[in-house]
Amino acid sequence: MKLFYSNNSPYARKIRILIDEKKAPVTLEKIVLADKNCNIHEHNPLAKVPTLVVNDITIFDSPVIAEYIDYKSGLPYLIPSNFDKRILVKRWEAISDGLCDAAVTIILEQRKSLSQQNTDFIEKQMSKIQLSMQWLNHEMEGKEYYLENRFSYADIAAGCALGYVKLRFPEIDFEKKYLNLYHFYALIMQRQSFQKTLPEPYL
Ligand SMILES: N[C@@H](CCC(=O)N[C@@H](CS)C(=O)NCC(=O)O)C(=O)O
Incomplete structure (x- = not known):
C-alpha cells in the first residue's frame, strides 16, 4: 500500500x-x-x-x-463499528473537514490580487471556521477525548483541523478563545503521531 x-x-x-x-x-x-x-x-x-x-x-x-x-489494520479500531458511535465519529470528521475546506477556500481567495478578492466571501468562510470551532468547543465540555473519553479517529480529525487553523490563521488564536479546545489540543499534541506530522509554516 x-x-x-x-x-x-x-x-x-x-x-x-x-x-x-x-x-x-x-x-x-x-x-x-x-x-x-x-x-x-x-x-x-x-x-x-x-x-x-x-x-x-x-x-x-x-x-x-x-x-x-x-x-x-485490525485492532485497536479507531472508527467504532457500533452504528451510533460510528455516526458520532464521522460527523466529527465532517465538521473538521468542513472547517479545513473553509480555510483552504480563504487561502485560495487570498492568493488572488487584492482587487479581485471577494471580502464578503472571505468573511463568510471565516465565520464557518469560527462557528465550527465554537461547536467543537461546546461538544468537548467536560471531556478529554470526544468519544467516551477514549482516543478515536474523531480526535485525529479535529486535531488536524485545529493544527491547520493554527498554521494558516495564527491570528485567530483559538486556544485563547475556546478553553476546551485549548486543553484538547494540548493533550492531542502530546502524541508522537501528531508531533511527527506537524505542518511546516514555510510551505
Ligand atoms: N475531500 C478531500 C479533500 C482533499 C483535498 O482537497 N486535498 C487538497 C490538498 S489540502 C488537494 O489535493 N488539492 C489539489 C487540488 O484541488 O487540485 C479529502 O478529504 O481527501
Whole structure:
C-alpha cells in the first residue's frame, strides 16, 4: 500500500496519523502538488491528496481511506463499528473537514490580487471556521477525548483541523478563545503521531 500526501494537507495528515497510530504497513510518498511533473492524476482523476494505492485499485478521499486503513489494520479500531458511535465519529470528521475546506477556500481567495478578492466571501468562510470551532468547543465540555473519553479517529480529525487553523490563521488564536479546545489540543499534541506530522509554516 502506498499513500501519496503533501506536507501540509490537513486531510492527508489525518491519514498519516492514523497510519502511525495503527502501525499500518503503508509506504508514504510525499508529493508537491504545484510541481509540474507531479503525476498524481495518473492515480486519482481528481489529482488530490491523500490518495491511497492498494495493488491495482486507488482509494480516495480521506474519509474512505481512513475506513480502509482502520478496518484492514485490525485492532485497536479507531472508527467504532457500533452504528451510533460510528455516526458520532464521522460527523466529527465532517465538521473538521468542513472547517479545513473553509480555510483552504480563504487561502485560495487570498492568493488572488487584492482587487479581485471577494471580502464578503472571505468573511463568510471565516465565520464557518469560527462557528465550527465554537461547536467543537461546546461538544468537548467536560471531556478529554470526544468519544467516551477514549482516543478515536474523531480526535485525529479535529486535531488536524485545529493544527491547520493554527498554521494558516495564527491570528485567530483559538486556544485563547475556546478553553476546551485549548486543553484538547494540548493533550492531542502530546502524541508522537501528531508531533511527527506537524505542518511546516514555510510551505
Ligand atoms: N475531500 C478531500 C479533500 C482533499 C483535498 O482537497 N486535498 C487538497 C490538498 S489540502 C488537494 O489535493 N488539492 C489539489 C487540488 O484541488 O487540485 C479529502 O478529504 O481527501
